[in-house]
Amino acid sequence: MYRVYYCLTVEHDLGLVAVAALLCALSGLAAMSIVRRAREADRARQPAWLLFAGFVTGTGIWGTHFVSMLAYESVVPIAFGLLETVISLALAIIVSACGWAFAIRSETRFAAPIGGALVGGGIAAMHFMGIEAMRTNAIFTWDAGLIIAAIVLAIQFSAAASTVAMGKSLKPSLIGGTLLLVCGVVSLHFISMGAMQLVPDMTVAEPEGGLSPKLLAVTVALGVVFVVSVGLATAAIDLHLGKRRMAEGARMRALAEATFEGIAVVRDGQMYDMNGRFCEMLNLAREDLVGTPIMKLAVDPEDIRVLQLDQDDAPTTCRLRCRDRAPITVQVRARVMDFDGQSSRIFTFRDVSSEERARARITHLAHHDTLTGLPNRLKFREALEAELSSAWDNDSQVALMFFDLDRFKEVNDVHGHATGDRLLVAVSERLLDALPRNAVAARLSGDEFAVILPDVDSREDGLNTARRVVNNVGSPLSIGSLHLKVSASGGVTMFPLDGEDPDRLMNQADLALYRAKGQGRNQVCDFDPKLGMMMQERRMLEADLALAIEDDLLTLNYQPQVRLGDGSIAGFEALVRWHDDRRGAVAPAEFVQIAEETGLILKMGEWVLETACREAVNWPNDRRVAVNVSPAQFKQGNLVYSVQRALTNSGLDPARLEIEITEGVLIDDEARALKVLRGLKDLGVGLAIDDFGTGYSSLSYLRAFPFDKIKIDRSFITGLQNDQEAQIIVRATIALARDLNIAVVVEGVEEFDELGALGYQPDLVLQGYLLSRPLTRGLISGFDEASKAIRAEMATLVASARPLRQRSA
Structure with a gap:
């Protein structure tokens, strides 16, 4: 060194x-x-x-x-x-x-x-x-x-x-x-x-x-x-330039990171760089993506084709793979441009998965029932046309079935719509369980369901499937703490035997369903050509009844009620009548039932109540008017308000009005029924049980509800003189009512022998053809004089308490 x-x-x-x-x-x-x-x-x-x-x-x-x-x-x-x-x-x-x-x-x-x-x-x-x-x-x-x-x-x-x-x-x-x-x-x-x-x-x-x-x-x-x-x-x-480039690069990267779109730079098919949003979309780290061929992100060949296209501002949709989750749908744009001195393909990706799901949801909702998830009427119609076209090409048969629940409206009225909705969901599940895999089921509206059954060998096969559905739906079910027993009715029609047009077939299935409900419900019927004419007449009757109610074409008749002890007139029961120009007198049993099924009963019931009060105000003050209220009025309408309004508008003393209800309205919801009845009592009107002794009669009602009167149904009175058991039941009922301080009206007395079989009952009120048939409004004023003789004879019979020779009114 x-x-x-x-x-x-x-x-x-x-x-x-x-x-x-x-x-x-x-x-x-x-x-x-x-x-x-x-x-x-x-x-x-x-x-x-x-x-x-x-x-x-x-x-x-x-x-x-x-x-x-x-x-x-x-x-x-x-x-x-x-x-x-x-x-x-x-x-x-x-x-x-x-x-x-x-x-x-x-x-x-x-x-x-x-x-x-x-x-x-x-x-x-x-x-x-x-x-x-x-x-x-x-x-x-x-x-x-x-x-x-x-x-x-x-x-x-x-x-x-x-x-x-x-x-x-x-x-x-x-x-x-x-x-x-x-x-x-x-x-x-x-x-x-x-x-x-x-x-x-x-x-x-x-x-x-x-x-x-x-x-x-x-x-x-x-x-x-x-x-x-x-x-x-x-x-x-x-x-100096490097610092500027770094600052510019940092600014550009900040802009790229701030955007809501994913950005990827691709060179020679491999990803060179990308922003954070792109990594978030794929749930992958930048290190996982850099140097990876972009085609590896494609889900299928169509997506690969999209990523290979040289696009320029033309958005295209494809799917990309993600880590540990389902692929996402993106809208992709691509442009060739210089990046860091080299020609590169710049991709921008916008995640449209949520939009795609929303569109799919909207499409689903447009074609499916939101409650049960079954196809709706629109989707069902499309499916029906497709199945009929296929059956035509393949020379096969298709069964079309309509179902609805029996008395579903009562479930909604009594237990509420939430329970009704849960019941519909349960019914739809049972419906699907009873059908083969190739069947198409739909909810058309309310409690109405429809089924398409393709490739049916015979009409009997379709009917057997419909019966299986009805039996399955009719099994007891529980909804929360409620135990319900529901039933369903069904109608079946066949393609091409009964018709080829979808609208015609749907109408025929509806007619068959109507026939099943008319035969006692919980039934299945197939289409009969005669049903068409019957249904057409019914539809016309419904339309004409609606017009009659709207145009005030209905009338009231009044059936007298007489006290047997002295033969005095106690009052009249208002009875609605309809005389149609084309049909003549329409039987009340016919048009009242239609009114109940179509909901017209509410408007008709209010008209009867208003009219009866308005006409009764001109009667002598000791005479009452009785108005029968339908179950629909009692359950759906605001009955207390309707009665109060009728009394106010007419000026009738509330004590002269008597509201008659059937026992059936007391069964479903006793608490609600009691509230309504007490509201009526607060108004000062009288309350009567109509048709007592039929249906679901329970003596407990006489104790639980504030009734002033019971009406013994005519089914106990007809032939009373020859029916010892009926006499025992009637006399026991009268005795019970007397002990409870409740008045009794005996309905349907048509013969003196029936009256005599009642025995000595001077406090009874009689109503029936023996006394008089229902009177028009114009005959009421002269009824006192016209009925004087028959009332005297009835009073004499009661006083003697012995049967007379048979006479009729």
């Missing part, structure tokens, strides 16, 4: 050595700056930056070498060969460029130190090629140990410089890399110069024609200054 120290301090001009060191440091700093820029550049522009880095590095090393050579004070004259000098410069540039290229572009684990070592080898090669360029009349002797040490140190320092230069922090990598590179150049030059000794050889002439030291010094100085200036300027400008 002493030889190296001696060479540096004695054989070199330390001033020029300092200049060489400064040039080496400046050129090293420029080289490190350009190397870092080359590392950060995209791969398309990296070769240009690597060549520039090699040029700056090689020129700086070469300049440092030759300035140091000029600082060497040799005992013999020295000149330099032009060719060798140029080769040494080219060698330094090429090897340095190759070393930096390997360090930056290689994907091996130790690319940086290996590339740096290659640069160190270039420094050594350049140095010894420069020595080869020396022209002198001396013999070169070398210390092999120092030569090896110089080369090893140059390679190690250069490898370390490359490793540090590839670091993430800017200043430490620049300063550290520069110092290490300078150490490699300086250690190589001065150790190798210390290993060299020149021994004068007088047999060799002094060199001629070589480059003069002064010229070489000027050339080298200018060259190094120029390269360093360009390198440093380039590094400074690029640093």
Whole structure:
């Protein structure tokens, strides 16, 4: 090492050595700056930056070498060969460029130190090629140990410089890399110069024609200054531009991250970059996506085709795979544009899965019942037309069935619509359980269901399936704490036996259903052509009844009620009548039933109540008018308000009005019934149970509800004189009512023998054809005189308490 120290301090001009060191440091700093820029550049522009880095590095090393050579004070004259000098410069540039290229572009684990070592080898090669360029009349002797040490140190320092230069922090990598590179150049030059000794050889002439030291010094100085200036300027400008690019890139990435759309940059079919929203959409990390072929995200070949298209502002829909969840539907746009200096395909993805689900939901709701999930009328009609078309082509039969629940309206009225809805859901499930897989079931409206059964062999097969549905629906079921027993009716028609038009078939199935309900419900009937005419007449009757109610074409008749003890007239029961211009007198049993089934009974009942009160106000004050209220009025209408309004409008004393109800309205909801009855009692009107003894009669009603009167049904009175059991029941009922201080009306007495069979009952009120048939309004005023004889005879019979010969009114 002493030889190296001696060479540096004695054989070199330390001033020029300092200049060489400064040039080496400046050129090293420029080289490190350009190397870092080359590392950060995209791969398309990296070769240009690597060549520039090699040029700056090689020129700086070469300049440092030759300035140091000029600082060497040799005992013999020295000149330099032009060719060798140029080769040494080219060698330094090429090897340095190759070393930096390997360090930056290689994907091996130790690319940086290996590339740096290659640069160190270039420094050594350049140095010894420069020595080869020396022209002198001396013999070169070398210390092999120092030569090896110089080369090893140059390679190690250069490898370390490359490793540090590839670091993430800017200043430490620049300063550290520069110092290490300078150490490699300086250690190589001065150790190798210390290993060299020149021994004068007088047999060799002094060199001629070589480059003069002064010229070489000027050339080298200018060259190094120029390269360093360009390198440093380039590094400074690029640093400034790099910061601007980084700021712009950060701004653009912030914008990309802020958008609600996913963005992906694709090059050569692989994803190069993407924003965070795209990663969120796929539930994948950026590391999972970068470098992955975008086609791997496609779900099926159609989606691959969409991602391969060169689209331009034309949105297309496809599906993409996600991690650990179902694929998402996206609206994708693609555009080819420059990104980081390379042509790339920029994809934008908008997640439309929620919109697609919403559209599917809307479509489903448009074709399905929201409560049961079954197809609705629109979807059912489409399915029916499709099945009929298929059956026509295949020469097969289709059964069309209509079902509805019996007395479903009562469930809604008594237990509420929530219970009714739960019942419909349960019925739809039972309906599906009873049907084969190829059947199509739908809910048309309310409690009306329909079924299409394709490929039916015969009408009997369709009827058997319908019976199975009715039986399945009719099984007892529980809804919460309620235990319900429901039943259903069904109608069946066949394609093409009964018809081919969908509308006609649906009408025929409806007619068959109507026939089933008319036969006692819980039945299944098939279509009969005669039903068409019957149904048409019913529809016309419904329409005409609605017009009759609207145009006030109904009338009231009044059936008298007489006290048997003294034969005085107690009052009249109002009975509605309808005389149609085309049909004549329509039986009350016929049109009242239609009114109840169609809901017209509410409006008709209010009319009866208003009219009866208005006409009764002109009667003598001791006579009452009885108005029968239908179950529908009692359950649905505001009965208390209707009665109060009728009394107010007519001016009738409430005590002269008697409201008659049937026992059936008390069964379903006793609490509600009691509330209504008490409301009527508060108005001051009388209350009577009509048709007592039929249906669901319970003596407990007489105790639980505030009734003033009971009416014994005519079914107990007809033929009473010949029915000992009926006499016992009637007399017991009368005795019970008397003990409870409840008045009794006996309905349907048509013969004196029936009256006589009642025995001595002076406090009874009689109503029946024996006394009189119902009277029109105009006959009421003369009824006292016209009925005087029959009333006297009835009173005499009761007083004698013995049967008379049979007479009729």
